[in-house]
Amino acid sequence: MMACLGEELGVVAEKNLDALASSTRALGRVDHLRAALLSDDDWEQKRPSLLASLDLPEDPATYLDQASKDLHINLTEVASHLPEGTQVPLTNGNLNLSKGPSVRTSNLSR
Incomplete structure (x- = not known):
């Protein structure tokens, strides 16, 4: 289940990025967005303080590896609470969990 979910999330993310890029180009804003980016020299000068202020590591792979592990841990936790075989x-881009029948966890009577 987790592999399928991960693949599906990847497909959705790719579609969203493609849609964003397509709509941005369609609106003619690519040059406008590029104008808002820092120049190479400005980026190199400001990068250490920007990364520190955002609590990000120098190497993006470090952040992405940790984010991937955290996502896996959280999705595994959610999946562990679902009945076996639940689709x-x-x-x-939204997970759709339908509310199933309530399950009584106690046999106490009033």
Whole structure:
């Protein structure tokens, strides 16, 4: 289940990025967005303080590896609470969990 979910999330993310790039180009804002970026010299000068202020490591792979591990841990935790064989559809980037029948965990009577 986790591999399928991860693949599906990757497909959704790629589609969203493609849609964003497409709509941005369609609106003619690419040059405007590029104008807002720091020049190479400014980036090199400001990078250490910007990364520190955002609590980000110098190497993006370090951050992405940790984010991937955290996502896996959290999705595994969520999946552990679902009944065996539960299918979790992903629609427009949203996990759709339907509310199932309530389960009584106590046999105490009043």
